[in-house]
Amino acid sequence: MxxxxxxxxxxxxxxxxxxxxxxxxxxxxxxxxxxxxxxxxxxxxxxxxxxxxxxxxxxxxxxxxxxxxxxxxxxxxxxxxxxxxxxxxxxxxxxxxxxxxxxxxxxxxxxxxxxxxxxxxxxxxxxxxxxxxxxxxxxxxxxxxxxxxxxxxxxxxxxxxxxxxxxxxxxxxxxxxxxxxxxxxxxxxxxxxxxxxxxxxxxxxxxxxxxxxxxxxxxxxxxxxxxxxxxxxxxxxxFAAEDRASSSPVARLFDPRYRQGTLLLWLAFFMSLLLLYMLINWLPILGARAGLSLKQASVFAGLLQGGGVLGAIVLGVLIDRFDAYKVVGAAYLVGAAAVASLAATGSASWLAVGIFVTGFCVSGSQVCANVIASAFYPTSSRATGVAWALGVGRIGAITGSFGGAVLLSAGWSNAALFLILAMPAMLSGLGVYFAGAFRARAASASTSSDADVALTVHGSELGS
Missing domain, CATH: 1.20.1250.20 (MFS general substrate transporter like domains)
Known part of the structure; x- marks a missing residue:
């Protein structure tokens, strides 16, 4: 040549x-x-x-x-x-x-x-x-x-x-x-x-x-x-060494190779944004019910956002070095524990720590979940995969915004609300973790299948 x-x-x-x-x-x-x-x-x-x-x-x-x-x-x-x-x-x-x-x-x-x-x-x-x-x-x-x-x-x-x-x-x-x-x-x-x-x-x-x-x-x-x-x-x-889609980008999300992972990622996005928007929209009112001043409540809202920025950066570095699904899944679970811990104390200083950790783990993990979604799908359906995960997440955001009003109107205490809010973070963590496990199994099966095909082709060539 x-x-x-x-x-x-x-x-x-x-x-x-x-x-x-x-x-x-x-x-x-x-x-x-x-x-x-x-x-x-x-x-x-x-x-x-x-x-x-x-x-x-x-x-x-x-x-x-x-x-x-x-x-x-x-x-x-x-x-x-x-x-x-x-x-x-x-x-x-x-x-x-x-x-x-x-x-x-x-x-x-x-x-x-x-x-x-x-x-x-x-x-x-x-x-x-x-x-x-x-x-x-x-x-x-x-x-x-x-x-x-x-x-x-x-x-x-x-x-x-x-x-x-x-x-x-x-x-x-x-x-x-x-x-x-x-x-x-x-x-x-x-x-x-x-x-x-x-x-x-x-x-x-x-x-x-x-x-x-x-x-x-x-x-x-x-x-x-x-x-x-x-x-x-x-x-x-x-060229791009990826298989071209034989169906629409939306249908590709439900291909047997991606279907289970798609649903698990949607669960994670829905629950994560439900929790975040409930906190963003109702944290000032929850703070006022806990006896905090408006100034303190606004500081706590800033801690949630600040924790999210720092968490996104730190977790972003970690997912480049370790298994992204395990890192993000574990961070969501730590976030669930942080949210639940807010129910156990009325101390303003501890609330500040708990809210910062919640922002670090949950908001930071949500950013990393976008990274995971962008890597989960092939180029032919990547934009659709990311967009639809975010779209399902927006349904969770709307649910969280209205859900807060319903729960507060029903007379739920702050402690009860924080305990119930730990569940979405936990479900997000499990969704991401099992999506990673599904992806690993699918990749292993694909590798085995490719090896079988190669062996068959090689065997037929030897016999010809």
């Missing part, structure tokens, strides 16, 4: 990325996705801060605010269910840019809402765009990350969500007196619209997606040259 033939030897794009270091180009992709999820967190956070002002301006009852909160979550769920399969069919880049533009326009439009009905409708549309953006940001970052560094890079990227949520509170506090709640929503819409042209120019398509769809070799080479110049070249041919 001459040199030209060697250069035309097909190369696996996944191997090129996995064997290369982390280039500036990959850091840039991660940073752009960081900004996208930061805007996601910012937009989700501001609605809670502007709600009292909306209520005051329009003389609304507390009950009327319920649909305003749930509309965004419902939009997030629907956007995730539709955005994932669309990205697996037409590409991650286009859907991601469209989603950012969509939620920017919808949020900007909501600033001009004439009444609560319009605001609720536009919050649903904003959530719809956000729902398509987040899973595709996760998927694109994952597909440009070397396997040995994927956990760390993805968790760092996803910390943008917590940063955006925190900035949402700070920005609202400073701007609402000057510009009102409409001005805050306008800023929430303008920021993503300003990011859209940057994404259009700088954000590439996933080379794994392009190779799987027999994309143009020159286009793949141009991207890979910026990832690993010494391994890629314009005169090479590229």
């Amino acid at each position: 001459d040199a030209n033939d060697m250069r035309r030897e097909p190369m696996d794009v996944r191997e090129i990325i996995d064997q290369a270091g982390v280039s500036r180009y990959q850091v840039m992709i991660g940073l752009l996705c960081f900004l996208i999820v930061a805007l996601d967190g910012f937009d989700i956070a501001i609605i809670g801060f502007i709600a009292p002002h909306v209520r005051s301006d329009w003389n609304l009852s507390m009950i009327a605010l319920g649909p305003l909160f749930s509309a965004g979550l419902l939009g997030l769920m629907m956007g995730a269910f539709l955005g994932g399969p669309l990205a697996d069919r037409i590409g991650r880049r286009g859907v991601l840019i469209l989603s950012v533009a969509w939620f920017g326009v919808a949020c900007l439009g909501s600033a001009a809402s004439p009444d609560i009905v319009w605001l609720i409708a536009l919050r649903f549309l904003t959530g719809f765009g956000l729902g398509g953006a987040m899973p595709n940001a996760i998927t694109l970052t994952a597909e440009f990350s070397p396997d040995r560094r994927r956990g760390t890079l993805l968790t760092l990227m996803f910390c943008g969500f917590s940063l955006g949520s925190a900035l949402g509170g700070v920005v609202t506090a400073y701007l609402i007196a000057e510009f009102g709640w409409r001005g805050v929503l306008a800023i929430g819409g303008l920021l993503p619209l300003m990011l859209v042209p940057v994404l259009w120019v700088a954000l590439p398509e996933s080379v794994r997606f392009l190779a799987l769809r027999n994309g143009n070799d020159a286009r793949i080479a141009a991207i890979l040259m910026r990832v690993a110049r010494d391994r890629a070249g314009s005169d090479r041919r590229y």
